[in-house]
Amino acid sequence: MIIIDPIAKQVLLNDAIGAFPDECCGFLFGKEDSYGNRSITQVQVVVNAKKGDKRRRFAIAPLDYIRAEQFADEQQLQLLGIYHSHPNHPAIPSEHDRVAAQPFFSYVIVSVIDGKPHTLRSWRLNDQSQFEEENEVGSLRSEV
Template identity: 35%
Template sequence: MIELTRAAYDDIVYRAYKGGEAEICGVLAGEHGTDGDNSVVTETYAAENVAETPEIRYLIDPEEQFELIETVEEAGLDVVGFYHSHPTGPTHPSETDAARATWPNHSYVICALDGYPFVGSWRWRDNEEAFEQETVSVRSER
């Protein structure tokens, strides 16, 4: 399961809308569960999508990704996973998403904008070389 604070969830959805026809992307930070199954996202770190075809792909520049990961760690947080949008597609990972997944037991959150915005999440299981859908919950903030 992945739990997002309301602010983190809203940031992903709003950024996806602002991205228009291009996929947006970034890093998810918070507490990565010790069991590899339950995580809490408290912060999102936006990255520039440098893919050649940002309408159908996302790519975080490796140098920017390294800098974002350092920023997350300096803040005392864990990298929980990554997020991107599918402006015209479903919330499930594409074949390209699966081929590029490299962080075992980390979450890959996808915000689909085809109709009503929906956020789905999948955890990459390296031993199975496949994504496993996980429950997404939004923490109500008081």
């Protein structure tokens, strides 16, 4: 289960709207309890460092990643995942997303249709390196 703080969620939705028609991306910070339930309390927006077509691709610069790990350490939070947007595309991970995905991380995807956020869903790799959807208490699969 994953819960995203409403203010943190608004930050990533605003990023998705502002970046449209390009993909946006950023980090998810929070805590995981002993049952594996995740609570996202902070979102950090980063530049989409992809060289080339940002309308269907994103990349995060390694130095931004290093800073995110440092931030989590300093704030005594966990770096729990990554968010990105799918402009005019469903909030379902692509094969490209799957191949590049890391274990453990939650991958929140926001579908943005014609500049407006449509659906937000969260995914995580299972032990067979396939994405499984995470349940969120709240409105994860509903329209946002």
